[in-house]
Amino acid sequence: MTARVFEAALGIGAPWSVRAIEFDERSGVLTLQVDFKPGTHFTIAGNEGAHPVHDTVTKRYRHLNFFQHECHLQVRTPRVKLPDGSVHLVTPEFAGRLSGFTLLFEAMVLMLAQQMPFAAVARIVGESAHRVMEICRRYVAMALEQADFSDVTALAIDETSRARGHDYVTLAADAMARRVLFVTEGRDVATIKELAADLLAHGCPPEQIHSVSIDMSAAFIRGVNEQLPNARITFDKFHVVAHANLAVDKTRRIEQRTDASLKGLRWTLLKDVFRLKPEDGAALHGLLSAPKLTRTARAWMYKEQLRSILEHKQVNVTRDLLRHWICCVMHSKIDAMKEVAGLVRRHLEGIVAWTQTRQTNGFLEAINGLFQAAKRRARGFSKMSTIQTVIFLIAGKLDFSAINPHARQPT
Numbered sequence: 001m002t003a004r005v006f007e008a009a010l011g012i013g014a015p016w017s018v019r020a021i022e023f024d025e026r027s028g029v030l031t032l033q034v035d036f037k038p039g040t041h042f043t044i045a046g047n048e049g050a051h052p053v054h055d056t057v058t059k060r061y062r063h064l065n066f067f068q069h070e071c072h073l074q075v076r077t078p079r080v081k082l083p084d085g086s087v088h089l090v091t092p093e094f095a096g097r098l099s100g101f102t103l104l105f106e107a108m109v110l111m112l113a114q115q116m117p118f119a120a121v122a123r124i125v126g127e128s129a130h131r132v133m134e135i136c137r138r139y140v141a142m143a144l145e146q147a148d149f150s151d152v153t154a155l156a157i158d159e160t161s162r163a164r165g166h167d168y169v170t171l172a173a174d175a176m177a178r179r180v181l182f183v184t185e186g187r188d189v190a191t192i193k194e195l196a197a198d199l200l201a202h203g204c205p206p207e208q209i210h211s212v213s214i215d216m217s218a219a220f221i222r223g224v225n226e227q228l229p230n231a232r233i234t235f236d237k238f239h240v241v242a243h244a245n246l247a248v249d250k251t252r253r254i255e256q257r258t259d260a261s262l263k264g265l266r267w268t269l270l271k272d273v274f275r276l277k278p279e280d281g282a283a284l285h286g287l288l289s290a291p292k293l294t295r296t297a298r299a300w301m302y303k304e305q306l307r308s309i310l311e312h313k314q315v316n317v318t319r320d321l322l323r324h325w326i327c328c329v330m331h332s333k334i335d336a337m338k339e340v341a342g343l344v345r346r347h348l349e350g351i352v353a354w355t356q357t358r359q360t361n362g363f364l365e366a367i368n369g370l371f372q373a374a375k376r377r378a379r380g381f382s383k384m385s386t387i388q389t390v391i392f393l394i395a396g397k398l399d400f401s402a403i404n405p406h407a408r409q410p411t
Helices: 003-010 103-113 118-125 129-146 189-201 218-227 237-255 266-270 278-288 295-309 315-330 335-346 348-352 362-377 384-395
Strands: 016-024 029-036 053-066 069-081 087-089 154-163 167-174 179-185 211-213 232-234
Touching (some): 103 129, 167 362, 167 384, 295 315
Parallel strands (some): 211 232
């Protein structure tokens, strides 16, 4: 195989060329010696004109494997002397952003790391997991520095667990583009303050945000009201119904202690009624058509009424129906559902806003699921910087092509 073929595979051109090819059979390492054409003048970023070579140093770069063999570039790299007497090392256009790698190698690592754990990528490319992680961390940091949030007007904010116990990470995403914009530790008022500062640093004044979907966390509500003054808060239907589902399950667990017929109905009561198997549907029908309704059956009916109300698109109709629903529940004997009614009453306008904005955190829940799956495959992430890197790789839709022309565009 000729040196010219290797040059085409490497994507290098004038003034660089492959001068020699060495293969170590024992280690299975292929080394390509790259040199520049004598008499070439080089430019240095931030300095005008092209400058002659002062001396050279040898640099080694890890490149894509050649078949199953490791491939390295041994580059005779020039240093140039500027008019002010300072000497600067030339960076070849194929050199990566992390010392010791080519751009093509780093682009492959990025592509693999978006689909699998760092340790698995490390085994494939033959590098340490630390080096693989550092490549991804560097690219994420550089892409975030260049990110432009000037077109963001609606946010979705949610939290996910970082570890066992009450250890959380807050995520904020562009609700329209469905890309994660911000990741930080905690889930209190301070996290929303950090978010507002980060938006401003990326060209989005906090006053520009007109809509935010969050859960019914008191800290998030206060933070949004203080830091995003023009934002209308939306509590999406799925969060509200989730609270009702918990109330149904709590009622069932209490009542089944004295009513054995309720055992085994947990998932039947929580699933969408239109997706039940025939045998589960028959069990539910039997529960609802019994001569004397159990409190569990009544709780399920209240939950379905709430779900139906939130399907309406007229604000006034939804508000009136919710108020009537609250009144009915409060006059019932189902304590767990009364707690939900109180929650709906306290956050009525934010829930009603769902009928207009239809803004949901559903896609963030999906992202949380992907992150938790990645965390399990990697047997946990201990550092916050690693957590941020993984989430942005999965769902940041960062444009790495602006940093590395071989990296694929975000999807």
